[in-house]
Amino acid sequence: MRILSPAKINLFLKITGKRPDGYHDLVSLMCCVGLYDTVSLTFDVTEASVSCSHPDVPEDETNLAFTAASLFFNTLNINKSVKISIEKQIPVAAGLGGGSSNAAAVFLGLNRHYGYPFSLDKLISMGLSIGADVPFFIFRKPAIVSGIGDKLKAYQKLESFKILLVFPGFSISTAKVYKNLNLGLTNCKKKLRSFLLNEQSFDPRCHLCNDLETTAASMYPGIFTVKEALLRHGALGALMSGSGSTVFGLFSDSDKALKAKNVLAENDKWQLYLVDMITKETRDNSKQGYL
Numbered sequence: 001m002r003i004l005s006p007a008k009i010n011l012f013l014k015i016t017g018k019r020p021d022g023y024h025d026l027v028s029l030m031c032c033v034g035l036y037d038t039v040s041l042t043f044d045v046t047e048a049s050v051s052c053s054h055p056d057v058p059e060d061e062t063n064l065a066f067t068a069a070s071l072f073f074n075t076l077n078i079n080k081s082v083k084i085s086i087e088k089q090i091p092v093a094a095g096l097g098g099g100s101s102n103a104a105a106v107f108l109g110l111n112r113h114y115g116y117p118f119s120l121d122k123l124i125s126m127g128l129s130i131g132a133d134v135p136f137f138i139f140r141k142p143a144i145v146s147g148i149g150d151k152l153k154a155y156q157k158l159e160s161f162k163i164l165l166v167f168p169g170f171s172i173s174t175a176k177v178y179k180n181l182n183l184g185l186t187n188c189k190k191k192l193r194s195f196l197l198n199e200q201s202f203d204p205r206c207h208l209c210n211d212l213e214t215t216a217a218s219m220y221p222g223i224f225t226v227k228e229a230l231l232r233h234g235a236l237g238a239l240m241s242g243s244g245s246t247v248f249g250l251f252s253d254s255d256k257a258l259k260a261k262n263v264l265a266e267n268d269k270w271q272l273y274l275v276d277m278i279t280k281e282t283r284d285n286s287k288q289g290y291l
């Protein structure tokens, strides 16, 4: 079985507090985008294994896709193994959720293969024990995600923009950003006040914000360089995704986005991906899930 495993962006990410257990509560508008890893599953093998085309991704039990398979079989209480191969297209440790997406793809693929033993809600709660973004990737629709990633509410009003993803050529550890986070330097509260009260339509000119961006950019100034370049070359707005390092620009049409891509391509350290947001409008069934 081959499963497409999409990347995500955070159109806003507001930190709402720090919990006694050290986790942060957040509220985030998340959307999948058309950049995919391919996760292949081979069933009924004698030994569980995972391999990945990217050198920075572990090929052992710490791989999130492997962890997902172990949790699935243990919860189902069956003695089975699966071989997992991951063809990586999504930059690693880049704020695009690649590892969490791979874990969700494994949950969805195994659940389908074994005749849907678990409900979507059960898969979502199993996913949360692997990572905060896994529930969203099981849900897969544009959503306002809150709590520690456990509360998901479909967000239907999202207009689809052309997205130019810019991976600046370096990765960022999520843990490091949270460790350095200064809650005094956050700016989402003001920007999102009326959006969150009235659940308005998302407007990139008003609502794009990420409370982790100032901290991450003070550690890695290259993030601001990318953001400025996107804004200078016609993006309606630009923002770091998740805990970085990828910055995305939103464009009203493909021509403008393509022009910006061609200019930004002059920086040979940057990896550029021109993609669609996966909303109701742009959902392409052949690209959803299984190949």
Ligand code: ATP
Pocket: 056, 057, 058, 062, 063, 064, 065, 086, 091, 092, 093, 094, 095, 096, 097, 098, 099, 100, 102, 103, 131, 133, 173, 174, 242, 243, 244
């Ligand atoms: P997060 O915010 O959850 O850290 P991210 O989107 O910034 O996620 P990922 O690409 O998911 O980054 O990688 C985060 C870390 O997880 C990397 O250090 C990587 O080695 C590890 N990892 C484990 N399994 C995977 C996987 N299947 N794909 C990618 N990375 C994985």
